[in-house]
Amino acid sequence: MGKHSCCYKQKLRKGLWSPEEDEKLLKHITKYGHGCWSSVPKLAGLQRCGKSCRLRWINYLRPDLKRGSFSQQEENLIVELHAVLGNRWSQIAAQLPGRTDNEIKNLWNSCIKKKLRQRGIDPNTHKPLSETGGGEDEALTISDKTSGSSKLKLLAPTSGNSNSTVPEPAPPLMPKNLAAPTKDFFLDRFAATHESSNSMDYFPLRNSAYSPNLSSMHQNLPLWFNQNLRLFNTNTELNCNMISSAVPSGSNSVVPNSMDLKPTVSIAEEYLPRFQYLEAGNSSNNSASSGNASSGTDLQSNNSLFDSSIFQWPDLVLNKEDQIQLGGEPEDLKWSEYLNGAISPSTDLQNQSQLFNGAVKEENQFLVDGFSSWLQPPELFGKDFQKISTAFKQI
């Protein structure tokens, strides 16, 4: 049980992938797309099961993967997201463009957990160890895998009656296949969840060691995370500004340096002011300590998400000059989507939603951008990217 039929059919290779296998798989997918994964190994001439091919592609060969170590901002974001989503690595990964769930999971288990414990935080509950008794195996309160109920808890706003402990039904969740939510949709959600001071009762982090401001955001975060959609994919904007600032210069990101893909308007910009509102309304101390207070699209400086949190690992704070030196470009933008016109400065949420609800699989984009990026040494991306991408666009 659990084993796919393809695994029984023949003696299949297991273990590490050889460069030859990688090449075969890559060539096949860049040329034909993956289609049905179970048929990929056969068509590509590989002695692997389709599942293995899929995994290899997703975790390693995919051209939009960001290589290199995680930036401090990325780590912070992972911690924050984990506090909200628990061990839903794929959903966390969806908010970190270029990172895979496996990568994040590994980072969490090998690194972040340790750091949190060193800081006296229980990585499971995100509460101080003193509160949780420091039990390593304490039952998870957040990553309850019966996600239905836990989600309800996260999502449920409380009634206007601040004494009530019974959550009232939440406004409707973002429907998977309906038109994308409007700004008002989120405003309504925000109002519903933010109105009641007691709403924290249903949020596991209400007493966490994080800054109180976070609770407001956390309450709303789940509303924005749809299991089947990337977070509007707007995190392209949300994340890119955070992450790009700290990506080491040695990072061989596939995003070209020479391109300015930053959209003039994004959903993130639409909603980030709300974070500012949260700050103003709920926090008496929203002064940025990150030294990264600049644009209105910078999540970090706008909502002090990390500013007053305990996750200020002091070893990596970049000033503006550093950012410029390191590139500072919005490298996490899905440039392939830009190429395909999926995200343009005028692209609205609905269009993006349609993009991801559409029949075309997201990965199919690699047919185009994968080919160009893979075959280019990283240092050539910037120089040749536009030319190459233009060429592929014309195909």
Place this chain on the structure above:
DNA sequence: AAATGAGCCAACCGCCGTGCT
């Protein structure tokens, strides 16, 4: 230089949900 342990990471395993027949 060899042995050992720790940490990291790629890949596997088992389960679940979904869509198709």
Place this chain on the structure above:
DNA sequence: TAGCACGGCGGTTGGCTCATT
């Protein structure tokens, strides 16, 4: 409706690398 195939996810494992003894 049941059964099957498949994709996807999260947990776990095994092997490699590096540091320490």
